[in-house]
Amino acid sequence: MADLDALRTLVAVGQTGSLSAAARELGVTQQAVSARLRTLESSLSSVLVQRSARGSLLTPTGVIVAGWAREVLAAADRFDQSALTLTGGRDKTLRLAASLTIAEHLVPRWLNIWRARVDEIPGVRLTAENSETVCRRLRDGDADLGFIETPDLPGDLDHVVVGQDELVLVVAPTHPWATRAEIAAPELARTPLVLRESGSGTRRALDAALQSAGTPRLADPAAELPSTLAVRGTVRGGFHAAVLSALAVDTDLAEGALVAVPVRGVMLRRALTAVWPRTGLTGAARSLLEAISGS
Amino acid sequence: MADLDALRTLVAVGQTGSLSAAARELGVTQQAVSARLRTLESSLSSVLVQRSARGSLLTPTGVIVAGWAREVLAAADRFDQSALTLTGGRDKTLRLAASLTIAEHLVPRWLNIWRARVDEIPGVRLTAENSETVCRRLRDGDADLGFIETPDLPGDLDHVVVGQDELVLVVAPTHPWATRAEIAAPELARTPLVLRESGSGTRRALDAALQSAGTPRLADPAAELPSTLAVRGTVRGGFHAAVLSALAVDTDLAEGALVAVPVRGVMLRRALTAVWPRTGLTGAARSLLEAISGS
């Protein structure tokens, strides 16, 4: 609805107190700022800026809209920061290889913490792939540090546990299970769920957990979808339940779009492990690991 | 850097598993989707989608980028939701009037909770103004429910406390105080701070708290700025400290862009109060209040 440039403009006006100053900061003409603002104001049908002959102030409405805008811009900045790690700098960059869930949710967070603790962090290049590939890259010297979520650790690499990932049973708020206090493991196992294709890390972890809890094997899935994204979408539709990483659904849970249902009789949890070659940690990798574990 | 439509497109492709399906969902031609995707891919210089003659799948990189994109889109959706409350529907809408900090940070959150708990919430119109104006609107029948953060409650309105707002002393991570265990109230009072103009609610609250703690009056400010936005920016510059609402800086604190320093010897805290006319609460207002307090 509202484009990012318009929001950035509003915030700049709020910070500087003048359209022209905001224009200088943004590197556009003052007229462009004026135009952007009027477009934004009309699209919200609210007056956001009190213009005057010597400076402009945000109206009360402008203040709160600018506050809301800051949230969006912060999210966009985080995206840009994360995206930068895909291409990475040239030399002296820290090369990370992480399995999907970790690369998506945890690595950006860790890099943020690292940035806050260390004055100047080196460039980072992040690649996302499955656990076996992560380990192969480390052996081949194509990566300095890896993160995996499988229980089976390779013997020829050093490792340390850096966190836990919990799997949670989620349903839409309208689903019958949404109001259940808990679901017993066997009932979960025999109910058709929305699942990733077999072989996916999350599905293997669920399988393994149920098996070690002694419940019957998983029922045939209600649907088998190629991505967590698609699974989430289907669950929000309201007809089926799924088991997903807590990391993947935490915002949905916080917003109330999905509901977590406790499962009794099985430990749905797996360790997240950092791995690196026996030849040792590079300085940057060691520094990052320290930042992660110190948090 | 990346525009929202491109991100939306990527997510749609991930959910549907095909460019054409995504195009239908987005209401554009399939060619447009193809073009958007290629622009995005080249701007990130990464392959995000594995195209094939019968469907397309996200690459591992595509999966994590789509995940990051979802965060941005969720933030944008929250913005749109909040922005809707500025114009509001027509009749049967709940008219809220809130002071700035509450309107900016809390009302959107409360409405989300309300939405999650009640099947269908009515339209909402939100106006932001200072506490006196909020009360006047309630008396005049121009609003159904108000939220204020002043300690002085008008006697002719009903009220209930709905939360607490904490004021926190914040500095940049590079500021000398960033590593201090605590600051004593008198030291805070005699240090020039970055403040809002006198008369602002936050400044009055700080003044009152220090006074009731028996410390000397506040020193002359290091700078007097017209908006919290500007104050935040100056503090991030690193030279000065400020006292701001915890609500206004929580994301900065979480990201490590600012550091909170405990203050000893003074209670920097104020109640957030819902107020409404003696004539009673409307049904919608009562329902909202219940959702807030039940959370």
Next chain:
DNA sequence: GGGGTTTACGTCCAACGTAATCATG
């Protein structure tokens, strides 16, 4: 007169839709 702002106008690029082409199961 020196910020600060708006109005007017011409330019240009980026995004889209139509149409034709290619690939695959």
Next chain:
DNA sequence: CATGATTACGTTGGACGTAAACCCC
């Protein structure tokens, strides 16, 4: 041959910069 993707091309609208005018201390 139906489905899905790309390439090619012409149109257009929105966003920007230049220029001129206005307003207030």
